[in-house]
Amino acid sequence: MRFLLDTNTLFYAANGDSLHHAVIRKFLEKRFDAGSPWCLTWGVIYEFLRLATHHRILRNPLSGAKAYGFIEDLTERHPVTILTATERHKELLAITIKDLARPAGNLFHDIETAVLAREHGVPEIITTDSDFLQFRFLQVTNPLVDPA
Numbered sequence: 001m002r003f004l005l006d007t008n009t010l011f012y013a014a015n016g017d018s019l020h021h022a023v024i025r026k027f028l029e030k031r032f033d034a035g036s037p038w039c040l041t042w043g044v045i046y047e048f049l050r051l052a053t054h055h056r057i058l059r060n061p062l063s064g065a066k067a068y069g070f071i072e073d074l075t076e077r078h079p080v081t082i083l084t085a086t087e088r089h090k091e092l093l094a095i096t097i098k099d100l101a102r103p104a105g106n107l108f109h110d111i112e113t114a115v116l117a118r119e120h121g122v123p124e125i126i127t128t129d130s131d132f133l134q135f136r137f138l139q140v141t142n143p144l145v146d147p148a
Contacts, residue, residue, distance in 0.1 A: 003031070004039045004083070004117050006127035007047040009143065014052055014070045017059065020128070020144060027143035031126070032078045039081045041116050043109060045071055083116040092118050100134055107131060114138055 005028075012024040031038070051057055052067040062070070074080075092115050097103050103111060114135040117125060124139040125132055132140045 001124055002037045002039060002122045003124040003126050003141070004041070004113070004122050005044065006113065006125055006129055006132070007044050007051065008128045009126050010044070010048045010071075010074075011051050012128070013074075014048075014062070014067070015058065023147050024143050027126075027147055037081065038078065039083050039117070039120070039122050040075075041083045041113055043112055043116075045082075047109065081120075083120050083122070085116065086119055088119050089115060096135070099136065107134075 009024060009028070012018045012020040013028055015021055018024075048071065049064065049067050052062045052070070053064055055061050093111070096111060096115050096118065100107075100111075110129065110131050113125070114132065114137075117123075118135075118137050123137075124141055126141050126143060128142050128144050130140075130142075132138060
């Protein structure tokens, strides 16, 4: 099954100081070894780069080159599809907003990610962010809850 990686999953996989690092890395390696096709979005990549290089978030932030190198290495070892908006994006965004109880603020980054998954028929997102549970069309897999 195709899956989409969310920012926090990439962040924990890259951050060796995180308590979640080993669990996330093991989970992802298992998925990649199974040959499951996977996806990212440019928004997720840029958000990862923002977090991984931010001195207020990490005690030892990565340099921009090292953070981007993590993405390059990951995508070279495990071929990825980068999801981008299609002509259906506007329509699916409107439908998704109508389906949500309170779409506002920071949720719109997650909405963009979810709409891109919907557009491209990607049924699953790997994330530790419970906000994605609001999207009925996505199967949310949290590696910290279900590390299998």
